[in-house]
Amino acid sequence: MxxxxxxxxxxxxxxxxxxxxxxxxxxxxxxxxxxxxxxxKSHTLPMGDGWWGASERSFSEDESIRSFEVKTSDEEIQDLYRRIDQSRFTPPLEDCKFNYGFHSNYLRKVVSYWRNEYDWKKQVKVLNKFPHFKTKIEGLDIHYIHVRPKYVPDGCVMRPLLMVHGWPGSFFEFYKIIPMLTESSDGFAFEVICPSIPGYGFSDHPRKKGFDSIQAARIFHKLMERLGFKEFYTQGGDWGSLITTNMAQMKPETVKGLHLNFGFVSKGGLKMLLSLLLGAYVPFLVGFTKEDVKRVFPYMQKNVYEMLLESGYMHIQATKPDTAGCALNDSPVGMAAYILEKFSTWTDKEFRELEDGGLDRKYSLDELLTNVMIYWTTSSIVSSMRFYKENVGRNMEKRPDARIPIYSPTGISAFPNELLHSPCVWLQQRYKNIVSYSYMPRGGHFAAFEEPKLLADDFRQFVKKVEK
Structure with missing residues (x-):
């Protein structure tokens, strides 16, 4: 034959x-x-559709883009003062510092500054220094700021960049980093869009159950499409990291590059288990660097315990957010203590050993209270907390995005004081095209707010690699 x-x-x-x-x-x-x-196609997250407004869906949604301005009134300020004046404080335990939460003696000082020196009208002008807009998407008014470079020299490449915040932050976290990105440097400048997640700040809150990061990702894709962008970069930490990751899974052809300062590891698996068992002794066998060993171990003794210390809020918000949120929405002092405590320990866990929580070491009280005022004046604390219920309140490993790899070029900024360190070898199980992984020299969870120069520089070097 x-x-x-x-x-x-x-x-x-x-x-x-x-x-x-x-x-x-x-x-x-x-x-x-x-x-x-x-x-x-089989590894793409279905985009789907949704409707989250109070009324039934209309066949012709208003797609106009409207200018928006943050405003305040004397009545709003006087109501805040009245509530502050009625606050009750509990004396702190001796030598407890920030280990029991926000130290009440320092809280009195913060509240006194808030009541007598902080100028909300002045801060409203600060907020309005960047252009604000709103547009209706899936029944919700979506708020965002859109900042274009003032001048782009010949030969300089301008790229659109979507930056997404997390909890308990807001679009205001990016105010210090935006000028660093919109100015021309190293041949690049960025046109920056910073939306408020639905349920946060000046965006409407969803009126129906089920609004998770996947729904937010779809809405932000629609926002960028409405603005005329067919391809863009994204950057995010905290919830912003998950939302932008979902965007890359949903329409990878539009996400030119995905930059994160908080990497989500969806599944541990055998590889992670082996790295935890062997990484401290033979790190090279499991893909750990010396810096990974330093940040991960002693894992079982310290890091797990640290996560338990700092994750109590998550259990509350992932189960019964409306109960605790009811109290926070009624008390400005309670809300300030709840939010600002995160800006202490999530910036540096060692700040728990200070009576002032180290808050003035990286931020000013004006900056911190302006973020609190965004939550207070919009009554968005409850709806922001519900985002945990919709995401963490279910088994995240059974979500469709948990099984879909990310092929968009990815950059990671690993800050040393982040809540949990994710070595590159762990992230590679999900992010298949990591082109940049940087061990940052300092900084914690609120990278853009705390270390804007470091984050901006790392983002720029990531873009250079992607563009090549």
Whole structure:
């Protein structure tokens, strides 16, 4: 049989053999292209659709973009003062510092500054120094700031950048980093868009159950499309990290680069278990660097305990957010203590050993209270806490995004005081195209707010690698 087949081939003239070879190559190439296209499609998060407004869906949603301005009134300020004046304080335990939460003696000082020196009208002008807009998407008014470079020299490349905040932050976290990104440097400048997550700040809150990070990702894709961007970079930490990750899973062709300062590891698996068992002794066998070992171990003794100390809020907000939120929404002092305590210990866990929580070491009281006032004046603390219920209140490993890898070029800024360190080898299980992983020299959870220069520089070097 073999000889008969070979005789048949030998009887063909060279030109026909060449045509046969080309046909086989083309056919094989076509099958390969189909396979790759199908593979990419099968690893894409379905975009879907939704409606989160109070009324039923309209067939013709208003897609206009409207200018927006943050405003205040004397009545709003006087109501705040009245509530502050009625506050009751509990004396602190001796030598407790910030280990029991916000130290009440220092809280009195913060509240006194808030009541007597802090100027909300002045801070409203600060908020309005960047252009604000609103547009209706899926029944919700979506708020965002949109900042373009003032000047782009010849030869400088301008790219759109979507930056997404987390909890208990807001779009205000990016006010110090925006000028660093919109100015031309190293051949690049960025047109920055910072939205408020629905349920946060000046965006409407969802009126129906089920609004999680996937729904937010779809809304932000629609926002960027409405603004005319077919391709853009994204940057996020905390919830912003998960939302922008979902955006890359949903429409990878539009996310030119994904930059995170908080990496989500969806599943541990055997690889993570082995790295925890062996990493301290033979780190090179499990892909750990010396810096990974320093930040991860002693894992079982310290890091897990630290996470338990700092995750009580998550259990409350992932189960019964409206109960605790009711008290916070009624008491400005309670809300300030609840939010500002996170800006202490999430910036540096060692700040628990200070009576002032180290708050003035990285931030000013004006900056911190302006973030609190965004929550207070919009009554958004409850709706922001519900985001935990919608995301963490369910098994995240069973969500569709947990099974979908990310192929967009990814950059990671690993800050040393982050709540949990994620080595690159862990993140590679989910993020398949990490082009930049940087061990930052200092900083914690609120990177853009705390260390804007470090984050901006790392983002720029990431973009350079992607553009090449």
């Amino acid at each position: 073999y000889s008969r087949i070979m005789d048949g081939f030998n009887s063909l003239d060279p030109s026909r053999l060449q045509m046969l070879a080309v046909s086989v190559a083309v056919g094989t190439g076509g099958l390969l292209v189909y396979f790759l296209a199908y593979r990419k």
